[in-house]
Amino acid sequence: MDLEGIGAISAAAVAALGVSAAVLVGRWQMRGALRAAEETGRAGVAQAQSTYRAALDAVHTEADAAHLQWRRSIRRDAYAGFLLAMTRCVQAAEALPRGRLADTSEDLSAAKGELARARNDLNSALWVVKLEGPPAVANGAEGVSLLTFELADALARKAEFHRAASSLHHLSSSNPVAAELDAALMGLAVTVDEMGYNAQPGSGETPPREVTDGVERVRVLYGRLSDDIDTAEWVALLNEALNYLTNPQELQNQLSSTVEQLLPVCRQALDDQSRSGHDSPPSE
Known part of the structure; x- marks a missing residue:
């Protein structure tokens, strides 16, 4: 083989080696690019997941805060509604007519109806407080409710007495026996007070002779x-x-004291509601 043939074969071999090397280099470059793209993709996904979690946590935090604020508002309205219903019940009992029954029959019927509605409203408001809780507030509210009903009954009985006394006094102006009964009743009240006799239910105290005689006299009249x-x-x-009869003023004092004890319990429950996440819905 001459020199030209040998040169041609050598050039072809060199060219073939050059092509193979170029292919290998290209593959290495492509693999590197793929790894870089893969790493970039992973980093992008991780960043997206982190951003998503942060956004989701922020949404949950805002939702929890909004829920707690809503629950606190519901409780506050329940407590305020209960105290307002209590006040209206007492006012309705205080508004019962105390004049002569003959002159106030329509007013008396309307006032009794208003008191019945006020009692029902208070009972309904109590159930709302019991539903909203917590137990400390519900128990305190129940005590307030019982005292309110007791006070309303006492005020109703006192109003009934005033109407009866008004009728008796009016009758006394034309009936000597009514005037005598009026005086005998006042004398009996003085005797009971002077003797210190306790006629309250459950006292078990035996009435003195003077009280027994006074009761018999007014019965005859x-x-x-x-x-x-x-x-x-x-x-x-x-x-x-x-x-x-129970003195309404004593019950009024007891009720005021009980309400004063309930108020800080309500405030504490509202403050706890603001700070605690116990009532918030579970996060996903």
Whole structure:
């Protein structure tokens, strides 16, 4: 083979080696590019996931805060509604007419209806407080409710007595027996006070002879006026003379004290609601 042939073969071999090297270099470069792209993709996905988690956490935090604020608002409205219903119940009882029944029959019926509605509203408001809780507030509210109903009953009985006393005083102007009964009832009240006799239910105290004699006297006088004074009026007059009825002022003082004890419990419950996440919905 001459030199030209040998040169051609050598050039071809060199060219072939050059092509193979170029292919290898290209593959290495492509693999490097793929690895770089893969790493970039992983980093991008990780960043996206981190951003998503941060956004999701922020949404959950805002939702939890909004839920807690909503729950606190519900409780506050429940507590305020209960205290308002309590006040209206007492006011309705205080508004019962105390004048002569004959002059206030329509007013008395309307006032009794208003008191019945106020009692129902208070009972409903109590159930809302019990539902919203917490137990410390619910228990305190129940005590306030019981005292309110007791006070309303006492005020109703006191108003009934005043109406009966007004009727008896009006009758006394034209009936000597009514005037005598009026005086006898006042005398019985003085005797009960002087003797320190306690006619309250459950006292178990035996009435003194002076009290027993006074009760018998007013009963005899009432027997002569039974057509003019009905049984309900008579019972109201006798109970008042015996100091049998609970003093509304004492109950009013107890109620005020109990409400004052309830208020800080309500405030504490609202503050705890603002700070705690116990009532918030679980995060996904």
